[in-house]
Amino acid sequence: MTRAPVTGLSNVSRGALVGLLLAGLVAFGLVADEYLLDIGVLVGVYTILGLGLSIVIGQAGLLDLGYIAFYAIGAYWTALLSTHFGVNFWVLLPTSAAVAALFGVVLGYPTLRLRGDYLAIVTLGFGEIIRITLNNWRELTNGPMGIMNIPHPRIAVSGVGVLEFGLKVQTYYYFVLVLAIMTVFVVRRLIHSRIGLAWKAIREDELAAGAMGVDVRRAKLLAFGLGAAFAGLAGSFFAGRAGFVSPESFTFAESVLVVCIVVIGGAGSLAGVIAGAIVFIALPELLREAARYRMLAFGVAMVTLALVRPQGLLGRTWVGEERDEDRAAEAGVARGITSRVSGGS
């Protein structure tokens, strides 16, 4: 089953647009200076995180406030195994995603029965437990000091030579670009697959979805697991690039930042999430003076958006839209009656 493209463009012009965009992104890597590339890498990481979380929030309608924990798990998995056992980064990158996915399923399992707002709090609790554990379990994680000297990725091709990633920003820019494009592709395929439909059904009405034969438990666990996998991937990239991880990179504020990207960009829209990552990461970096006010502005933006455009900047649907329009209509009737009653008394 295919859906009409967002913009209503024909497939040809759509393909041309995507090609142009990609060419632009590749060209950016060639011409931009280190500072801009650095921001580009950051945007890439948050795009992956945002897309992963958009599976959980935007598709399945589960508000996860502890998402950054999976990013942390990916980062620490990479950091620990590469520094202690010298495991190759290219083994750790996919396994980070797998380990994070496993955690996603394990942490998701107990929350299956919980309603939306309870779920938000429990996931928040999970996120904090992971962070505090990383902070306190000094024997394993070196506590707040973090883990240093994580080897940078390198590609060795026999007969051709060795590509050391080292600290070259440009290399990481192209690396994260590849990862992000891969993520966009996979998430797109997922959304338009059978499981994507199941998520949508659950998002709109869990009970009805279950009654229609959707395996709600399985679909939710898949959402948690797949969403977490992308965070694990991003975490592994982060560890390999920075060469250093510590618990303070994985605070609740980071979770909120990713939630902002997803929600404000448009919970159900991939383009919205990417736009969100650009706006929320690049803009504050470029406007250094205003960086102090970033979170303050996010707060205002979230409230404003909830008020005037609940589906997000580029989103088309919002969780439980149809049903809630009915409810709003009922509420309107109720208000009318109340005012008449009180007016008469």
Add this chain to the structure above:
Amino acid sequence: MAAVYVQQIINGLTIGSVYALIALGYTMVYGVLEMINFAHGDVYMVGSFLGLLVLALMGPSASLVGGSVALVLALTLLGAMAGCALLGVGIERLAYRPVRGTSRLGPLIAALGVSLFLQNAAMLIVGTRPKAFPPLIEKHLYHVAGAVFTNLQVLILAASLGLMLLLDQFVRRTRWGRAMRAVAQDAEVASFMGVEVNTVVILTFLIGSVLAGGAGIMVGLYYGIVDFFMGYIAGLKAFTAAVLGGIGNLRGAMLGGLLLGLAESFGAGFIGAQWRDVIAFAVLITVLVFRPGGVLGEQLPEKV
């Protein structure tokens, strides 16, 4: 050995009663609107800083009011409570009412936004460094069965229990309390019966915020230190307390607060203080998974 237990119980009940005060705000709002007011913890944080502001306004050693301890304490509490009441009602009016009933996640997102805003506004105004909260009350130590407790602990426990008793009676015996219970049961039908739902909601936010303001002062006095981030963790714990007791249930929130305080105090005493927060979250998750209705809450089937 017994003395250690007594000590943990005293400490646990003191902080637990503060959690209970904040938890009441969560549980009342949830009861009436079925939303988690994420910003409630930050209202409590603002309460602490409003207390500091009032103290600063009264001048060095409260010279403006003649230095009477009781008067200073009363004015500080009053200032914090009134300020929080205004803040709580303002938040409801500006951020929550327009999204009420629009979607499932809408109010949650708005609440998250308000919380972010308050936290960062506070950070920009007072800075990131913790501020000292003046002790106000001269410290007395009491020794009972080998355990030590202070007059401040007694005062906090007494004041919070007093406030809780007052609220309990208000909700059970007064006209407005009945209106609140009616809206909590079914807002629509209550509105047919002539209950002004909006007024009840305002009242709910007002009472919850007043209690949070009071808790803000008590914690300031108890720990002697306040910072812009204190509302986040305290809010989470208070929410845990509300869930523990059964969200929407007033007496449950009070019981949940005290239970959580005890669990934390014993856990911190026996496992290690750095795991204190983990204990609270573990309690929260365990309760939600095994008994989502809480200790005193009823098990509700999901509405179709």
